[in-house]
Amino acid sequence: MPDEPAPAAPGGITGTTTLSEAASKAMLARHGVPVLDERTAASAEDAVAAAKALGFPVVLKLLGDRIAHKTERGLVRLGLTGAEAVRTAASALLAAATPEDGDVALLVAPMVSGTRELIAGLATDPQFGRTVMLGVGGVLAEAVADVQLRLVPIERVDAEEMIEDLATQRLLGAFRGEPPVDRAALVDVLLGLSAAAEADPSIVSADLNPLIVVDGRPVAVDALVEVER
């Protein structure tokens, strides 16, 4: 699967490839997209040290350019609350790597949680070119289909209007004991995506899914960037 070329994207792009989660996050972070503070670790002991630096609980994932479908393969461990749990999980993940996975490392990230999930990203439309997307995320996202798109580049006012034009406004206010979504922070996510697309014409798509609302702040827990080969 990893060696198969990605399907051709629209807009005359012939071949694309997907960056690893860490590379995707690093690329978007350079353009101001706030991503979770996370570390890579080569060994179980490194992972424990990283977890201590970040603070518990943490999430551990096995990372590699050729690893897709982490969740399906059980390569994600959530809610690790202490050093011993991290050490055990890290050893197990490293042991689960197969020769086909190539070079692997461990990703250590703070465990964040929030009731609300959004999605944001970039996509390429055959007629309109690259677009910035913001939508309501979570398991019902497709059924809810509450999405706003704008053409790259967007200005601050466009990002503000994307948020304002979502139909599910109640989700953005104070919700189940959590504070309202920090709209300025969400604007920064959208502006960062647009800036990344402008700066790098090879970006075909990007997905921040989920963008979990943690104490009101949107946090990109996962990121996937697809670039033209």
Add this chain to the structure above:
Amino acid sequence: MSAAGAGEGAAASRRAGAAGARAGGRGVKGRPSDEAFRALFEPRGVIVAGASSHPGKFGFVSLHNLLAAGYSGRVFATNREGVEVLGVPTARGVEELPDGAADLVFVCTPASANPDLLRACAAKGVRAAFLTSAGYGEAGAQGRRAQDDLVALADEVGILLAGPNGQGVVSTPASLCAQIVAPYPPAGRIGVASQSGNFVSSFLNYAVHSGVGISRAVSAGNAAAVSVPDFLDWFADDPATSVGLAYVEGVPDGRAFAERVRSISERMPLVLLKGGATAGGQRAAASHTGSLATDDRVFDGALRQAGAVRARGVEEAYEAAATFATQPLPKGNRVVVMTTAGGWGVVTADAITTSELELAPLAPDLVAAIDGKLPPRWSRGNPVDLAGGETRDTIPEVLEMIATHPDVDAVIQLGLGIQSNQARMMREGPFYAGQGLERIVAFHERQDARYAQAAADISQATGKPILLATELGVTQPDNPGPATVRATGRLCYPSGPRAVAALEQLWRYGRWRERRGLR
């Protein structure tokens, strides 16, 4: 970017782009020159090529409509036999016509005759052609070649080419009705451009019905050389036009389209009706204009970003455009509803609450002022329900209090014409003369006319939108209430919620401008 945009198939778009890059009168804005557009919309003379004595043919109908609408310039016609049509002597060929007397040729001849025709017209000083002829881009590979050749020829001889396969062009400042269908609309400030001729007819029919009129209207047909955005771009600089109204189906170069829409929206409000928003509509559009499917979420986002006003249907599109053409933009979203009866106000309040407008609370000083005019049973809130407490002068007086209050940005007024409706029943009933009902009938009718006039006057004086809504505008257009709204040049909305929808579009557009530092 030149002519790319709505109004052509992908092949035609490339063609138009290539042709547009050459002379052909394309100005700096990527559209044909002002001179070329003036030849189309304000010609000094018109030639109907292919005039026919058969009342069922385009060549008859177009000459008929041109004459019937009272076009003020000179009218010429050609006909192979040289027979007189509708009292107009025809020439056998354009060569026989005087030099420099006509700017526009309205072409009803078959495609095969048109290359020679355009050359002859150009030699006589004609600068614009509207082609109704079919057999071009819509008619297979051979038709597409003929269309490409025609575009190149028009470009070479310096003629603006509108159509082919189009319905015609209307321009009320020139009393021009060069089209193969009715109607000729009243004069006004709405500029219509459509990728589908039948939507031009729809919009013009609404103009006739509502009295809110049209400046220019054009069906782009195959849009071989001039696209819907090209026409709208010129309307945006046209002093006779204050709002654009367009129907589009396909957008081959979305990005160029979005840039044009943005530039247009900075100069005038633009109301767009888009066909093919769903999979079902897209299949229909593919067979109608060969348009590619567009992801409607992207299209919608691009329009929001570019400041265009999107309407979901033809009524909503027309009502939004008519409102832009006749009401000032609201400075804010605080709306007060004034009604003479409860239910209408409640339903209108619901519509405001589910919109981006605000059902503004009444300021205490406004409540106190209205208290001085009405018995205590009035609603003392928004909607302002007069609850039948009005006397002779109450309605205009209360309206003025509301509209002049600094916490109010717009007013929707309900209940116009109900007394005149009663008056009509009395007038037509068996007791009119015998019971001496003339006086009360005349009073009611005078009052309703006065209310409608007061709304227009107060709106003008305050610079705030005041929208009058009653279904009587549809069911009884000669009722003195709605009839007077029409006489003031404004639209009588068919219901409170429809007025809310139009007002919301004005508010959104005004906010789009304000947020981007445009006036």
